[in-house]
Amino acid sequence: MGSLFSIVGLSFMGAFFTLATKVYPDNSPIVRFSPDPAIITVRKSADSDETEQVSIRTLVETRCKSLFTEFRPIWWLFNGHLQTFYCILGDFSKNNRMWYDRKFIRLADGGTLCLTWGRGLDFAPADASKAKDDVPIIVVNHGLTGGSYEAYVRAILGPACTPVEEGGLGYRAVVVNFRGCAGVPITSPQLYSAGHTDDLRQALAFISNLYPKAPMVGLGFSLGANVITRYLAEEGDQSRLLGGCALACPWDLDKNNIGLLSSFLGKHVYSKGMGGNLLNLLKRHSKALVSADPDHQVAKAVPITLALKNPTLETFDNNFTRIAGGSPPHFPFATAQDYYNWASSHHVVGDIRVPFLAINSADDPVVRNVPMDGGGNGLAVMALTAAGGHLGWFQSGPGYVDRWVNKPVFEWVKLVAEDMVHEKRQRGPNIYYDGEGFLREEGRPHLGCRVIPGGGVIDGNGGEEGMLQGL
Numbered sequence: 335m336g337s338l339f340s341i342v343g344l345s346f347m348g349a350f351f352t353l354a355t356k357v358y359p360d361n362s363p364i365v366r367f368s369p370d371p372a373i374i375t376v377r378k379s380a381d382s383d384e385t386e387q388v389s390i391r392t393l394v395e396t397r398c399k400s401l402f403t404e405f406r407p408i409w410w411l412f413n414g415h416l417q418t419f420y421c422i423l424g425d426f427s428k429n430n431r432m433w434y435d436r437k438f439i440r441l442a443d444g445g446t447l448c449l450t451w452g453r454g455l456d457f458a459p460a461d462a463s464k465a466k467d468d469v470p471i472i473v474v475n476h477g478l479t480g481g482s483y484e485a486y487v488r489a490i491l492g493p494a495c496t497p498v499e500e501g502g503l504g505y506r507a508v509v510v511n512f513r514g515c516a517g518v519p520i521t522s523p524q525l526y527s528a529g530h531t532d533d534l535r536q537a538l539a540f541i542s543n544l545y546p547k548a549p550m551v552g553l554g555f556s557l558g559a560n561v562i563t564r565y566l567a568e569e570g571d572q573s574r575l576l577g578g579c580a581l582a583c584p585w586d587l588d589k590n591n592i593g594l595l596s597s598f599l600g601k602h603v604y605s606k607g608m609g610g611n612l613l614n615l616l617k618r619h620s621k622a623l624v625s626a627d628p629d630h631q632v633a634k635a636v637p638i639t640l641a642l643k644n645p646t647l648e649t650f651d652n653n654f655t656r657i658a659g660g661s662p663p664h665f666p667f668a669t670a671q672d673y674y675n676w677a678s679s680h681h682v683v684g685d686i687r688v689p690f691l692a693i694n695s696a697d698d699p700v701v702r703n704v705p706m707d708g709g710g711n712g713l714a715v716m717a718l719t720a721a722g723g724h725l726g727w728f729q730s731g732p733g734y735v736d737r738w739v740n741k742p743v744f745e746w747v748k749l750v751a752e753d754m755v756h757e758k759r760q761r762g763p764n765i766y767y768d769g770e771g772f773l774r775e776e777g778r779p780h781l782g783c784r785v786i787p788g789g790g791v792i793d794g795n796g797g798e799e800g801m802l803q804g805l
Contacts, residue, residue, distance in 0.1 A: 417723025481516025
């Protein structure tokens with residue numbers, strides 16, 4: 335109910351806060367590059383084997399031109415609150431309809447992941463088996479409590495997975511649904527968090543083993559953007575992803591939390607909305623989290639957290655995420671602030687060793703601090719639009735509401751996956767199967783995964799009961 339009250343509150347107060355809308359005379363995004371941008375080898379054209387070495391700045395300016403185009407919000411969503419509000423309550427059920435081929439992956443720690451493979455859009459999904467083994471794959475991490483059904487995910491994957499002859503990119507896509515999200519069962523005493531990257535790491539090993547010739551590019555939304563950013567930084571030049579794109583990444587979790595709690599809207603609408611979503615997720619999986627091992631610290635945290643009434647995000651994280659958001663040695667943390675400081679990504683951008691694009695909005699009511707210097711990383715491109723809210727970027731399209739951010743993402747993914755010439759070498763540890771059928775990576779004995787029964791083709795166009803979309 336807390337989430338519902340928060341949204342009702344937003345609808346009543348929206349008119350007041352729109353009066354305080356900042357008018358931006360220039361709608362062009364701010365795009366920042368390192369003073370020493372990386373030099374990258376690229377194909378001169380799509381049909382040519384000739385290559386040239388070009389700075390990433392020149393590449394983005396010439397091959398990702400839409401990143402520099404003006405973003406003009408549709409007239410009735412003219413500030414960050416309204417853009418975010420529409421992302422949560424808008425009806426996107428008929429837009430970019432997607433069906434997925436779902437695979438359940440059992441992890442070595444007993445947990446379960448769900449990989450949903452993009453197969454097409456609308457009413458006639460393309461048969462992914464007809465795609466070549468080396469077509470690019472977009473690997474997606476969704477937002478806080480979302481999944482493959484989210485409208486912001488489908489808005490990208492719909493066109494990306496459409497065959498080239500029908501005007502799409504003709505790519506494959508895989509959405510890595512977090513534990514417990516989008517119908518994924520909980521089978522171990524652990525959820526997920528903004529900083530835990532091992533689930534993504536295992537998913538990438540599985541995908542890489544299945545399609546060893548296919549280039550993979552990461553795409554993260556909100557919390558998922560934070561996970562992908564941290565993964566890229568942790569893996570360095572061993573990343574299985576050839577590049578990454580982070581949309582509405584929260585960056586500095588502690589400062590965001592302080593900012594949310596410092597205003598009425600921030601605390602009672604956004605923070606309690608997110609806290610309420612997480613509480614509903616916990617209610618759905620509480621029995622599974624407790625029954626696995628009643629004496630486990632996570633099981634003991636469940637009833638305490640379920641007793642919370644309309645918690646803020648910090649309150650939920652302080653009672654549960656700091657304990658159940660990952661595995662040892664990092665978890666548990668003493669406080670939510672300790673978890674925030676560890677899980678933040680603003681201080682690791684400099685460690686990324688693959689091309690990286692981040693796009694944020696200056697009027698995002700959730701994300702307050704964006705590291706526009708990119709940590710001095712020559713491979714990082716940092717973009718900031720004046721408006722767009724949190725995961726919104728809604729503008730007027732041809733007869734419908736469109737998202738400005740889609741074109742820059744398509745151009746960036748194509749640049750990384752098709753135009754850039756990547757060194758032909760092994761990325762990531764060697765992969766092997768153990769005696770129990772688990773796919774493992776050398777040097778990482780605590781990780782492993784294998785396919786289990788279940789899944790199949792699913793309708794990816796609906797949400798989850800009791801959960802707010804768009805977060």
